[in-house]
Amino acid sequence: MNAAFARGTVWLVGAGPGDPDLLTRKAERLIAAADIVFHDALVGPGVLALVPPSVELVSVGKRSGRHSKDQRTIDALIVEAALAGKRVVRLKGGDPSIFGRSNEELEACHAAGVPVHICPGITAASAAAADLGLSLTLRGTARRLTFVTAHTKRGEVPEIDWAALADPQATLAVYMGKAAAPYVSAGLIAAGQAADTPVALVENASLPKGSQFRTRLDLLPIAAKTALSDGPALILIGAAVAEPNASSSLETRERLSREDISSFAAH
Numbered sequence: 556m557n558a559a560f561a562r563g564t565v566w567l568v569g570a571g572p573g574d575p576d577l578l579t580r581k582a583e584r585l586i587a588a589a590d591i592v593f594h595d596a597l598v599g600p601g602v603l604a605l606v607p608p609s610v611e612l613v614s615v616g617k618r619s620g621r622h623s624k625d626q627r628t629i630d631a632l633i634v635e636a637a638l639a640g641k642r643v644v645r646l647k648g649g650d651p652s653i654f655g656r657s658n659e660e661l662e663a664c665h666a667a668g669v670p671v672h673i674c675p676g677i678t679a680a681s682a683a684a685a686d687l688g689l690s691l692t693l694r695g696t697a698r699r700l701t702f703v704t705a706h707t708k709r710g711e712v713p714e715i716d717w718a719a720l721a722d723p724q725a726t727l728a729v730y731m732g733k734a735a736a737p738y739v740s741a742g743l744i745a746a747g748q749a750a751d752t753p754v755a756l757v758e759n760a761s762l763p764k765g766s767q768f769r770t771r772l773d774l775l776p777i778a779a780k781t782a783l784s785d786g787p788a789l790i791l792i793g794a795a796v797a798e799p800n801a802s803s804s805l806e807t808r809e810r811l812s813r814e815d816i817s818s819f820a821a822h
């Protein structure tokens with residue numbers, strides 16, 4: 556790995572959703588080969604425990620509403636470390652290319668002539684689906700999967716084109732949507748999405764303290780307020796996240812196909 560991780564290089568590395576077992580082997584090797592690791596607040600203790608004690612570990616934690624280094628400072632720190640000849644890992648929650656402010660860091664590296672690479676990670680939506688034990692897409696029913704962020708500054712209404720998102724054949728994965736949950740619910744319903752569209756809230760996906768809560772679109776605001784605590788949470792919306800026993804049509808279809816098979820077998 557050292558040969559591939561040259562001095563003075565930056566790797567933006569996806570840390571996955573929290574469970575250290577969901578780190579890629581490449582991410583683990585890059586972390587072990589780094590001279591310095593800059594990490595987000597979202598990167599949990601299980602992953603950070605994989606950083607060898609000899610590697611310098613710097614928190615540049617960003618959680619909305621809490622004190623953190625601003626993006627420009629982070630860009631400058633990374634570039635500075637690389638220009639000093641260090642092997643730099645910028646460790647980010649989930650996948651670096653999804654709501655991870657990677658672009659700013661890529662541009663800062665390019666501008667400074669610092670070589671920069673990306674190691675993908677498992678995004679929160681994939682981990683949430685795994686915790687719920689379901690598929691985010693359904694053949695013929697959920698044909699589209701949209702990742703959207705509903706992040707807002709305190710008290711601000713997110714500017715989102717709800718009409719473009721209201722789609723009974725889509726699964727919507729809302730990142731950073733806890734505070735904006737009332738707007739998500741009202742916006743989609745006003746744009747024509749059914750009030751009883753299934754919703755799943757998944758907090759701390761992939762972690763032992765993880766929790767899941769099922770509700771429906773019109774009840775999302777109250778559910779987000781009462782069912783979630785202060786961990787990172789994803790809101791999944793659409794037919795794909797219906798309770799297994801609620802989608803009895805699916806079960807019926809399965810049973811019918813089994814009956815079909817046995818009647819075929821009888822002939």
Ligand code: SAH
Binds near residue numbers: 597647649729760790
């Ligand atoms: N790059 C990250 C997303 C960063 S935005 C990724 O690909 O997953 C941060 C948001 O991601 C959080 O507000 C939350 O909505 C979601 N998130 C990250 N980790 C999560 C987890 N373990 N469980 C649930 N949601 C998570």
